[in-house]
Amino acid sequence: MTKFAIGYQEPVSGEDFSSIVGDYREHVGELYFAWPGHASGRPSLGKGDGGREEEAQENLEYNLRCIRQMGVRLDLLCNASCYGGRSVSKSLEAELCSVVERIVSVAGGLEVVTTSSLAVAWIFKNHFPEIEVRASVNMKVASAESMSYVSELFDSFYIQRDTQRKLRHLRETRDWCVANSKKLCLLANSGCLYGCPGQLFHDNLVAHDAEVSDMSNLEGFVPHVCWELFKKPERRAAILKGSWIRPEDLHHYAPYADVIKLATRVHSNPRMVIDAYVKRSYHGNLLDLFEPTLSMAFAPQILRNEKFPGDWFDKTSACQRNCHECGYCENIFAKVKGSL
Numbered sequence: 001m002t003k004f005a006i007g008y009q010e011p012v013s014g015e016d017f018s019s020i021v022g023d024y025r026e027h028v029g030e031l032y033f034a035w036p037g038h039a040s041g042r043p044s045l046g047k048g049d050g051g052r053e054e055e056a057q058e059n060l061e062y063n064l065r066c067i068r069q070m071g072v073r074l075d076l077l078c079n080a081s082c083y084g085g086r087s088v089s090k091s092l093e094a095e096l097c098s099v100v101e102r103i104v105s106v107a108g109g110l111e112v113v114t115t116s117s118l119a120v121a122w123i124f125k126n127h128f129p130e131i132e133v134r135a136s137v138n139m140k141v142a143s144a145e146s147m148s149y150v151s152e153l154f155d156s157f158y159i160q161r162d163t164q165r166k167l168r169h170l171r172e173t174r175d176w177c178v179a180n181s182k183k184l185c186l187l188a189n190s191g192c193l194y195g196c197p198g199q200l201f202h203d204n205l206v207a208h209d210a211e212v213s214d215m216s217n218l219e220g221f222v223p224h225v226c227w228e229l230f231k232k233p234e235r236r237a238a239i240l241k242g243s244w245i246r247p248e249d250l251h252h253y254a255p256y257a258d259v260i261k262l263a264t265r266v267h268s269n270p271r272m273v274i275d276a277y278v279k280r281s282y283h284g285n286l287l288d289l290f291e292p293t294l295s296m297a298f299a300p301q302i303l304r305n306e307k308f309p310g311d312w313f314d315k316t317s318a319c320q321r322n323c324h325e326c327g328y329c330e331n332i333f334a335k336v337k338g339s340l
Contacts, residue, residue, distance in 0.1 A: 002254040002255070002257055002258065002259070002260055003027055003028060003029030003030070003259070003260070004024075004027055004028055004029060004030075004259075004260050004261070004262050004274065004277065004278075005028075005029060005030035005031070005032050005075060005185070005259050005260070005261045005262070006020075006021070006028055006030075006031060006032070006261075006262050006264050006270065006274060007031075007032050007033070007261075007262070007263060007264040007265035007270075008031055008032065008033035008060065008063065008265065009264065009265050009266065009267075009270060010056060010059055010060075011059060012269075012270065012271075016059075016062070016063055016066070017031075017063050017067075017270075018062075018063045018066035018067050018070075020270060020271050020274065021067050021070060021072060022070065023271075024274050024275075024278055025070055025071075025072070027274075027278045028072055028274075029072065029073060029259060030072060030073045030074070030075050030111075030112065030259060031064075031067050031072050031073070031074055031075065032075040032076075032077055032112075032114060032261070032265075033060060033064070033074070033075070033076065033077060033265075034076075034077040034078075034079075034265075035057075035060075035076065035099050035103075036053045036056040036057045036060060037053050038078070038080075038099070039080035039082075039083065039206075039207045039208070039209070039210075040077045040078070040079055040080050040207075061106045061107070064103065064106060064107040065106055065107050065108070068107045068108055068109065069108075073111040073112060074103070074107060074109070074110050074111055074112070075111065075112035075113070075114055075134070076099070076100070076103065076110055076112070076113045076114070077113075077114050077115075077136075078096065078113055078114070078115040078116075078117060078120045079114050079115055079116045079136035079137075079138055080116065080117075080203075080206070080207035081116055081138055081200070081203035081204050081206075081207050082203075082204050082207040082208065083117060083119075083207070084208070087117065087119060088119045092119070092120075092123075093123050093127075096120065096123055096124075097123075097127055100127075100128060100131075110128075110131055111131065111132060112131065112132045112133075112134055112156075113128075113131055113132070113133055113134065114134040114135075114136050114158075115133070115134070115135070115136055116135075116136040116138040116139045118150070118153060121133050121135075121150075121153040121154060122153060125152075125153060132155045132156060132183075133153060133154050133155050133156075134154065134155065134156040134157065134158065134183075134185065135147075135150070135154045135156070135157040135158060136158060137158035137159075137160070137161055137187050137190075137261075138203055139158075140160045140162075141157050141158070141159065141160055142159070142160040142162070142163050143163070143169075143173060144172065144173045144175075144176030144177070147173075147176065147177070147182065148176075148180075151180060151182065154182070155182060155183065156182060156183030156184070156185060156258065156259070157177070157182060157183070157184060157185065158185045158186065158187060158261070159173060159184060159185070159186055161187055161190050161192065161242075161243035162194055162195055162243055164186045164187075164243055164245075164253070165243060165245070165316050165317060165319065166317065166318070166319065167252065167253070167256075167317040167318070168318070170184075170186075170253065170256045170257075171256055173256075174256040174257075177258075183258040183259065184256065184257055184258055185257060185258060185259040185260070185261060186245075186253065186257045186259075186260055186261065187243070187260075187261045187263060188244065188245045188250060188260050188261065188262055188263075188277060189244050189245075189262055189263050189273060189277070189289050189290055189291060190242065190243050190244055190263060190290065190291065191226070191239075191242065191244065191287075191290030191291060191292045191293065191294050192226070192242060192243065192292075193225060193226050193229070193238060193239075193241075193242060194238070194241045194242050194243065194321075196225055196226070197225065198223070198224070198225035201223065202223055202224065202225075205223055224292075226292070226294065226297065227294075227297050230294065230297040230298060231297075233301075236298065236301070236333065236337075237329050237330045237332075237333035238329075239287070239294065239298075239303070239333075240329040240332060240333055241323060241329050244289075244290060246282075246286070246305065246308065246312070246313075247276045247277045247279065247280050247281055247282045247289070248280055248281060248282075248305075248308075249312070249313045250277060250280055251280060252313060252317065260277075262274060262277055263290075263291035264291065265291070266291060266292075267291045267293060268293060269288070272288070272289075273289055273291075276289055282305050283305065283306055284302075284304075284305060285302035285303060285304070285305070286302075286303040286304070286305040286336075287302065287303050299340065300339050300340040301337055301338070301339055302337070302338050302339060302340060303333075303336050303337060303338075304336050304337075304338045305336075307335060307336040307338075308332070308336055309332065309335070312332070315328055
């Protein structure tokens with residue numbers, strides 16, 4: 001059975017994340033997390049305040065210890081899109097080695113590192129060959145051919161989000177992975193736009209989050225293409241063209257993935273997301289399952305998940321992305337949209 005990788009976040013409403021993992025233990029294979037104060041694909045834990053960072057680390061270490069004792073594999077995220085001048089530095093190497101040593105000392109081990117950096121992959125291959133090195137979804141590795149270029153550095157790959165809905169492509173990529181002793185992973189609930197032209201800019205912005213927050217920044221500028229686009233009601237059907245997979249359709253994709261990632265690190269209700277995908281069913285506003293959660297961008301409009309037609313999977317799993325002459329998503333959007 002393919003299991004989920006879920007993202008750690010600090011205590012939610014007073015509940016340690018280990019409690020959520022415990023409730024879904026048989027379905028959770030991995031916990032992914034970033035180290036406090038370190039750049040990753042999301043704003044860092046305890047950022048901007050040394051005391052707060054110390055508290056965040058204490059909470060994290062407690063949860064890592066509890067969760068690994070449940071038999072869940074730990075996955076350290078080093079998936080920032082940019083490490084600045086330190087990108088290929090010995091100081092980054094020393095820092096990462098120190099972090100791994102700390103994790104092993106408090107949790108008893110570390111099984112995976114997920115990175116978007118070739119240098120970080122190289123560091124782990126040289127210092128910790130027993131740890132699985134995984135290519136982050138932020139690397140946009142789209143095919144078996146591109147995987148083959150860096151196969152000596154990586155043991156597993158998140159396939160590029162924009163390609164994962166196409167079932168034939170997923171099967172072919174999976175076949176290569178099996179033949180070459182690699183693992184294939186996918187991300188089920190990304191709310192990002194298909195082919196978003198702002199993703200690289202946004203990822204770099206997040207990687208430098210601590211520096212950006214200390215600057216006097218532009219007033220009125222929104223760095224998120226999606227939030228600006230969805231202000232226009234006539235463009236909202238674009239949300240249906242993304243990479244997300246409905247809980248009800250996940251069984252079609254699961255056989256081709258060793259790991260299915262659920263984005264929960266900054267989600268307001270991670271338990272709800274996990275529950276929906278574990279049960280393969282969700283009744284409500286589909287937007288509530290995504291990360292980034294786009295409910296507020298659409299409010300008071302919603303997407304009624306139970307209204308999706310029976311041919312949704314067949315159409316989207318064979319989509320040729322000829323959106324300019326298709327119109328399918330626009331027609332479906334008119335049928336599934338509703339209001340609070």
